[in-house]
Amino acid sequence: MPEDDRAVRERVRRLIDETGRERTQLLEVLHKVQAEYSHVPRAAAEAIEQEMNVPIADTYGVVTFYDLLSDKPVGRRVLRICEDVTCSLHGAAELAARAERAIGPEGEPSPDGAVSWTRCACLGLCDKAPAALFAEEPLAPLSETAIAKVGEGHA
């Protein structure tokens, strides 16, 4: 087993220790794994199987179900641009196009792995449309300047 896989398993074991090993804690554990590795790596799913008795297939079933979790690496900080009804009235499509130019293709981490961007459904920030989250915190109203800063790593 490669050395870093071993480290991941060890780290995930500790996350499970502090969160709880019952199945009901699975989503909470996965949130922490995602925050740490910007995705849920195979070695983490293996540790979850051993420690929490959740089959690897189940873990990935859950990971692929939820938008905030991913089975492939995303940026360490993700820019989520709302493309829902209210935000689309306030230029969401243009902002997404701007993100594509400033950061790269949707869902793909920048070369240094620092950021990625994605479109998302209503964030419950419609009063501040056009809305976005960056590193899970509100960035609203979202501006072209803010996107440029994210792209340049200055946000």
Next chain:
Amino acid sequence: MHEPVLLRRQGHPDATLEAYVADGGLKGFARTREIGQAATVAVVTESGLVGRGGAGFPTGRKWESVRTAAESERYFVLNADESEPGTFKDRVMIETDPYMVLEGVLIACYAIAATRAYIYVRGEYRGAARLLAAAATQLAAAGHLDGIAPGGRPLAIEVRHGGGAYICGEETALFRSIEGYRGEPMSKPPFPTVAGLFRKPTVINNVETIANIPDILSRGAGWLQRYGTDRSPGVKLFSVSGHVGRPGVYELPFGAPLQELLDLAQAGRDLRALLLGGAAGTFVFPGDFDMPLSYEGAQSRAATLGSGALIAFDQGTDLWRVAERLGNFFAHESCGQCVPCRIGTRRQHEMLAALADGSGGDGERERIATLGQVMTDASICGLGQTASTAVRSLIDAESRGLLAV
């Protein structure tokens, strides 16, 4: 001018436990302990409170079935998953007054003898989740959770973070999510009050519903009826966004005219239409802006209040483009479990995209309406059942000539 009730502490600088108690907080909970479980539920039932999460079910009836359930293990779940497009009132409620929301949770847990409380906050609401967790910690430290759980134990309150899935706001999907599974709804019955979280009797309530509880207890069963209409007692939070001067959350008594809400939000006179009730709501046109904002008032105009979301569109808005966005939302958020919804929401989105691009063929509108009927009839949960409601209201409005510019 309506004096806010639920949002009366808006603008107060510090939402601390001390400030809350100094302002009369926790009186409702004290009353609950005084009168006991059965009488507490009776007050809630008598008050006429119905759920604000969309379904409008009488809150006291839910509580009573769990209170009198045979099983001793039972749960209370606070639904703070708020993900209906255009809806942000629960977030504002929590940000304004986290302690009032938690006091409602304490009263509910005490009244139904809950083993444990779960607060499920959508994963995108980090700030709201932090506020609720901090408030729960403060309440525990001050001893307010002591003796609430059965056997005189302190109540355990767990804050859970959603994973970013609209469907998890549906109660049975939410339970699956807490249990550690994909958030796929289950057919009902059995209802949550019989077999809910972990298959145990469960009360699940929306944030706004629960925020009403402390005042109902401290001011009495008749208090809620001082506001609103006979059939819709109380006040309602409305989330207003889109083409208005002052988007935000507004509180009004039920029955207030829709135009009053538009005026509060500084909507201009050039509105083309509104989407009322969120993605599963209906389009409303200027001829109906005098509609009373009550459950029966909306119904009389074939509309729905839903979660109280209102999105305003000015004359320059292409409503078919809006419909396309709605189609995109449902196609993305369908959990995929039932075929009519999984395939239907995708087909619906394709057809709406074609209509928005002006490339929809003859009979596209009829096909959308037929597909919508199939989804309504054959889907197991509310998402599939209402995925075509707004779109069909738009098609209907067009046939009545309301879309002509």
